[in-house]
Amino acid sequence: MKKQPLSRRTFLRGLGASVALPYLDAMTPAFAAAAAPITRAAFVYTANGVIMKDWTPTETGSGFVLPSTLTPIESFRDQTLVVSGLAHRNGEALGDGPGDHARAGASWLTGAHPKKTRGADIRNGWSIDQVLAEAIGQTTPLPSLEIGLEDVRMVGGCDSGYSCAYSNTISWSSPTTPLPYESNPRRVFERLFGDGETTDPEARAIRLRQDRSLLDFVLGDTQRLAPTLGASDRNKLEDYLDSVREVERRIQNIERQDAVELPSLDRPEGVPPTFEEHVQLMSDLIAIAFQADLTRVVTIMYSREGGNRTYPSIGVPDAHHGLSHHQNNPERITRLQKIDQHHVEMLAHFLGKLRDAQDETGSLLDHSMVLYGSSLSDSNRHTHDELPTLLVGGGSGMVRGGRHLRFPDGTPMTNLLLTMADGLGVSQERLGDSTGPLPSLT
Structure with a gap:
């Protein structure tokens, strides 16, 4: 009897847990034409x-030669486009006075000029990540995933009469949302x-009491599936589940550390103590989500407009926003450049995870487009x-890197x-x- 291929939506399931699988050869019918590759989009701010x-x-x-800030992505040079000449005119005042940081965050993925208000009558535009989520996100468990690294609020004022909503997110599912x-x-x-089929608190309590890995609960399904796979698929499955277990282990270690060292009200459960650990852990989660096709659209904010994070690990004790108003002071410019380069180092970690994870016909990076940047140049x-x-990223053949394009x-x-x-x-x-698509990306 002809062996049926695995569904791309195969999950390993157990009590209160489910784990999506990466792409396996067994998901392609024998002699079938190769499926069009899945392309993902990540927006990193x-x-x-x-x-x-x-x-x-x-x-x-x-x-071109990579300048100092971009040297951390040297190993990704062949898949990188540096794009110059772009602008967000709707981020400018246009008669509204101060508030450039709020307008910058609001316009980066919308291109809209946000309404100046601190109240509930906010108005901006539809962001491109949510345009994509509506169009291609309906076939994945999560249409999109929005991630950040700082505790923020969405109400009240944050910048010269502008609502905090404009500074503290780059994703808008409608002009008012x-x-x-x-x-x-x-x-x-x-x-x-987490298993979307049950919200039973008892199942979650059992798991927490036993302090077992999520993967332990799907062990039975794993043992039933593995013997049906070829050697290549078994190795791929083992590597993928190892990466899931490693991320879970790191989260559990952070939670145990928090329980010992910090009052529970001072630090939310599961948030790493350093910027570097936090961004790397989130990057690993995004890579796993892409690999398992749990979502194809992600936004992540390394920092928020007007944010005052400090960076002691790289010798910069200054608050980021205050330092960005450097007044052409050479010492302040040097410290600010160190932050810029450090953020690019974090980007390189994420790109490495995508490059190391394999998809149907290449790496996740081959089949992704990762946009990285800011909505201000000279702060x-x-x-x-x-x-x-x-x-x-290769964008499944849509992007040819290794170039600096100036428009x-x-x-x-x-x-x-x-x-x-x-x-x-x-x-x-x-x-x-917008006035039309750009030429020359391929």
Whole structure:
């Protein structure tokens, strides 16, 4: 009898737990034509601008030298586009006065000019991640995933008469609906792997009391499935489950550490004590979510506009936002550049996870588009043009990296967002102030 292929939606299940599987050869019928690769999109935001002289390559085309801020992604150079000349004119004041940080966060993925208000009558635009989530996210368990690294609020004022909603998220499911992000890795983990078929608190309590891994609960299903797989699939399954267990172990260790060292009210459960651990853990969760096709659209904010995180691990005790108003002081510029480069180091960790995880016909990075950047360039002057922008990954053949592309000054950033949507098979006629897709990405 002909062996039936596994469904791409196969889950390992146990008491109060379910684990999606990565792509396996057994999911492709024998002699079947190769399926079109799945393409993912990640939008990674760094706030408060960057020091542009250490970001922008001097040369255009393929013969460019990576400036100091971008050196951490040297090993990803062949899959990286450095894009210059883009702008968000709707992030400018346009008669509304101060509030550039709020307008920067609000406009990055929308291209819209947010209404100046501290009240409930906020209004912005539809963000490109949510355009994609509506179009391609309906076939995955989570249409999109919104992640951040700081505790934030969505009400009240945060910047010169603008609602905190504008600074504290980059995702908008409608012009009046900002999507708050999740900053706790434990809750992200449970969204990805918790069983949606039951909310029985008893099942969760049993698991917590026994202090067992989520994977222990799906062991029976794993043991039944493994003998039916070929050697390559068994190795792939083992590697994938090892990565899930490693992330879970790290979260549990953090929770045990928190229980001993910190009052429970001072630090939310599951949040790592350092920026580096936090961003790396979230990056690992995103990579697993992409590998298991739990979602294809993710946003993550390394920092929020106007945020004042400090970076003692790299010798920068200054608050980020305050330091970004450097007043051309060379020492302050040097410290700010160290933050810029450190964020790119965190990006390199994420890209490495995508490169190391295999999909149907290559790596996750081959089949992803990762947009990294800020909606301010010179934060000292609050400029919204010449935006620092990277596009990394193959996009399933839609993007040819290894180049520095310079477009005419003032080219709408939204043109790049439309181009990414086209690469994901989503036709969007207009977004914010867009004038049309960009040429030359392939």
